[in-house]
Amino acid sequence: MAENALMHDRLLPRLLQDLELTPHMLTYGDGTTGSNSLKSAMSAFLTSSRGPSLILAKHFFLASRIFAPLSRHLVAECMSIQQPRFRFGEVDPFGPAAVSKYEEALLEARKSGQKVVGLILCNPHNSLGRCYPRETIIGLMKLCQKYQIHLVSGEIYALSVWGPGEPFYSCLSVETMGIIDPSLVHIVWGTSEGFGASGLRVGAVVSQHNPDLHAAICFSSIHSSAASIAEASVANILRNVPWVDAYIEENHLRLSKHFSLVMKWARSKEVPVAPGSNAAFFVWVALGRAYQVHHAEVTAEYTCTLLSEALSRQTVVLAAGEQFGAEQQAWFRLVNSLSLQDLDEGLQRSSLVLES
Known part of the structure; x- marks a missing residue:
C-alpha cells in the first residue's frame, strides 16, 4: 500500500490533543458535504498554500474518499488518466511536448466511440515522484478548453515535495483568464498522504466555479460523507x-x-532509478534489469512475473510497472515511507532476491 508511516509519532499525540467530542458529532452534523468547521479550516489552509485565488468554504465537498464525489458525475463516463497510462515514447511525459500526446489519445478515444469528459492528473505524480511544470499545466488547461472537457488535478502529494527540482504548482495557482473556463477546473486533496493519515479518510474536492456540479454532488454525497469525529x-x-x-x-x-x-542501496546493487524525483514517497526502480544480471536464463518477457513471485516469497510487495501501464518492462514502484527498520529489512530481502 502507498502510505506514509514516517510521521505517526508526531501526528498521533496531536490528534488526541484538544479534541472535544460533542453530541453534534453523533449526527449528520452540518450536512453530507462536510462540516462547516473543517471547510473553514481547509479554505484558510489551501488558500495560503495554493493561491492566488481565494478558496472559500462553499467551494468544498468533503468525503471519506477523495474521488468519490466526482466519480458518480464525471468519471462514470470516460476520463483520460495521465502518464504512465499513455504511450509517450521518447517524449518527457511531464514536459510541454507531452500535451500533444494527450490530444492524440483523446482523439483516438473519440474515434473509437468513447465520450471523453475530462483529464485526471496526479500532481505530484504517483508513482514517479515528479511535479508537473507550470508550462505543462497551462498547456493541458488549454487542451481541456479546446475540447471542453474537465481538468481534475489530484494534489494529495502536494505537501510532500521534499527536495530541490521542479516545484509544485497547483491548478488553482494559475490565473485562468484566457486559458480555460474556470468551471472546468477542479482539484482533489486530502490528509492521507501529506499528513500520513490515510486511516482518517478525510478528503476534499475543490470546485470554485461550477454550481451545477455542486448541486449534483450535494444530491448524492450521503453515500461518501466523512465521519464527524475525523473531520x-x-x-x-x-x-x-x-x-x-x-x-x-x-x-x-x-x-x-x-x-x-534507497538511492544508496540502488547504487550498491546497480539498480537503475528513474531521474527527477523530488516529491511523494516513491522510487521508480528497474529491479528487473538487476535481476537479469544474476538470472541470465530469464527472458525479459517473464522477468516481472518471476521477480514479483520471488519478492512475494520474501514477503516483499512492490507494485510492478505493468500495473501502471509502464512502457518498459522490469520497472517497479518502491515505497520508501516505511519505518527505518521496515525499509532496511525490505531492502535486504530485495537484495537476496536479486542476487540469489
Missing part, C-alpha cells in the same frame, strides 16, 4: 498553523532521508 480531528490540526508548518518541514526531512537510503 473534527483534521480541523483541529489545520487551525494550528505553527504546528502544521513544523510538521510538514519534519516530514520533508524524513522523506528526503529515506529517499537517500
Whole structure:
C-alpha cells in the first residue's frame, strides 16, 4: 500500500490533543458535504498554500474518499488518466511536448466511440515522484478548453515535495483568464498522504466555479460523507498553523532521508532509478534489469512475473510497472515511507532476491 508511516509519532499525540467530542458529532452534523468547521479550516489552509485565488468554504465537498464525489458525475463516463497510462515514447511525459500526446489519445478515444469528459492528473505524480511544470499545466488547461472537457488535478502529494527540482504548482495557482473556463477546473486533496493519515479518510474536492456540479454532488454525497469525529480531528490540526508548518518541514526531512537510503542501496546493487524525483514517497526502480544480471536464463518477457513471485516469497510487495501501464518492462514502484527498520529489512530481502 502507498502510505506514509514516517510521521505517526508526531501526528498521533496531536490528534488526541484538544479534541472535544460533542453530541453534534453523533449526527449528520452540518450536512453530507462536510462540516462547516473543517471547510473553514481547509479554505484558510489551501488558500495560503495554493493561491492566488481565494478558496472559500462553499467551494468544498468533503468525503471519506477523495474521488468519490466526482466519480458518480464525471468519471462514470470516460476520463483520460495521465502518464504512465499513455504511450509517450521518447517524449518527457511531464514536459510541454507531452500535451500533444494527450490530444492524440483523446482523439483516438473519440474515434473509437468513447465520450471523453475530462483529464485526471496526479500532481505530484504517483508513482514517479515528479511535479508537473507550470508550462505543462497551462498547456493541458488549454487542451481541456479546446475540447471542453474537465481538468481534475489530484494534489494529495502536494505537501510532500521534499527536495530541490521542479516545484509544485497547483491548478488553482494559475490565473485562468484566457486559458480555460474556470468551471472546468477542479482539484482533489486530502490528509492521507501529506499528513500520513490515510486511516482518517478525510478528503476534499475543490470546485470554485461550477454550481451545477455542486448541486449534483450535494444530491448524492450521503453515500461518501466523512465521519464527524475525523473531520473534527483534521480541523483541529489545520487551525494550528505553527504546528502544521513544523510538521510538514519534519516530514520533508524524513522523506528526503529515506529517499537517500534507497538511492544508496540502488547504487550498491546497480539498480537503475528513474531521474527527477523530488516529491511523494516513491522510487521508480528497474529491479528487473538487476535481476537479469544474476538470472541470465530469464527472458525479459517473464522477468516481472518471476521477480514479483520471488519478492512475494520474501514477503516483499512492490507494485510492478505493468500495473501502471509502464512502457518498459522490469520497472517497479518502491515505497520508501516505511519505518527505518521496515525499509532496511525490505531492502535486504530485495537484495537476496536479486542476487540469489
